[in-house]
Amino acid sequence: xxxxxxxxxxxxxxxxxxPDIDVWSERVVTVLGQNPGPFTGPGTNTFLVGTSAKPLLxxxxxxxxxxxxxxxxxxxxxxGGSDIEAVVITHAHxxxxxxxxDARRRFGERPLYKLPWPxxxxxxxxxxxxxxxxxxxxxEGATLRAIHTPxxxxxxxxxxxxxxxxxFTGDVVLGAGTTIIPEHGGDLLDxxxxxxxxxxxxxxxxxxxxxxxxxxxxxxxxxxxxxxELREQQIIAALRAGQALVVDMVAxxxxxxxxxxxxxAAVSVGSHLRKLEREGRAARDGESWSVLxxxxxxxx
Ligand SMILES: [Zn+2]
Numbered sequence: 231x232x233x234x235x236x237x238x239x240x241x242x243x244x245x246x247x248x249p250d251i252d253v254w255s256e257r258v259v260t261v262l263g264q265n266p267g268p269f270t271g272p273g274t275n276t277f278l279v280g281t282s283a284k285p286l287l288x289x290x291x292x293x294x295x296x297x298x299x300x301x302x303x304x305x306x307x308x309x310g311g312s313d314i315e316a317v318v319i320t321h322a323h324x325x326x327x328x329x330x331x332d333a334r335r336r337f338g339e340r341p342l343y344k345l346p347w348p349x350x351x352x353x354x355x356x357x358x359x360x361x362x363x364x365x366x367x368x369x370e371g372a373t374l375r376a377i378h379t380p381x382x383x384x385x386x387x388x389x390x391x392x393x394x395x396x397x398f399t400g401d402v403v404l405g406a407g408t409t410i411i412p413e414h415g416g417d418l419l420d421x422x423x424x425x426x427x428x429x430x431x432x433x434x435x436x437x438x439x440x441x442x443x444x445x446x447x448x449x450x451x452x453x454x455x456x457x458x459e460l461r462e463q464q465i466i467a468a469l470r471a472g473q474a475l476v477v478d479m480v481a482x483x484x485x486x487x488x489x490x491x492x493x494x495a496a497v498s499v500g501s502h503l504r505k506l507e508r509e510g511r512a513a514r515d516g517e518s519w520s521v522l523x524x525x526x527x528x529x530x
Pocket of ligand 1: 321382383401
């Protein structure tokens with residue numbers, strides 16, 4: 231799987247195409263959010279979940295006008311219906327809740343299951359039905375259970391689909407490439423713990439918010455963990471070699487990556503440095519970083 235020493239996870243979201251409406255299983259239909267871009271790939275997947283004419287809607291897209299007519303078309307063609315039972319949300323990034331007003335105008339007030347994130351929930355905040363670790367949302371043909379998976383966003387919930395041993399992974403695991411750990415609300419240490427929790431569930435398939443379904447679920451999660459561990463080793467090596475600035479580390483570690491992606495790479499390096507700082511393994515002085523001796527171990 232590894233090609234050269236530089237990366238563990240291959241493939242990129244850029245240029246990836248997805249159908250507007252797609253059937254992923256007997257109880258899962260996707261509707262593409264019509265918001266392609268450098269961070270969203272082909273756009274955000276929104277999902278109809280359940281087998282009745284009134285299924286759940288998981289995530290709301292970004293608020294593109296073309297999304298709602300496609301959602302109505304999918305409801306009609308694949309469920310013979312025109313309504314939804316409730317809304318289930320992975321996290322409050324704008325490409326996941328931006329379609330809230332459009333959906334409310336069309337369907338009226340519906341329960342909206344979400345872990346609140348004050349300051350980020352926007353228009354959804356008044357409509358939230360509190361969800362958190364272990365919350366169960368049931369509809370005909372589908373049972374969803376929330377897994378709190380912070381790291382990409384502090385309010386992030388993945389949703390376990392019991393009937394299929396599937397996980398709606400939101401932005402924790404994507405259909406291609408890797409996710410970003412933003413400076414605001416992101417935390418790499420939490421993120422790695424979240425990945426390990428998902429791995430322990432031994433899911434049979436992942437339904438990501440961007441890109442196609444991931445059939446090699448455990449393999450992909452393990453590769454995500456290995457990718458970050460390799461990156462951490464590279465950053466520690468750079469610090470030991472005396473590179474103190476993020477920009478220099480990016481230039482070295484991401485030499486095989488186009489320069490226009492280096493700002494995103496800098497966010498990633500920053501997330502690693504903050505993790506090392508939190509673990510007492512690195513320190514900063516202004517813009518300069520240095521490695522600290524490993525904390526003493528009590529092993530052996
Ligand atoms: Zn996100």
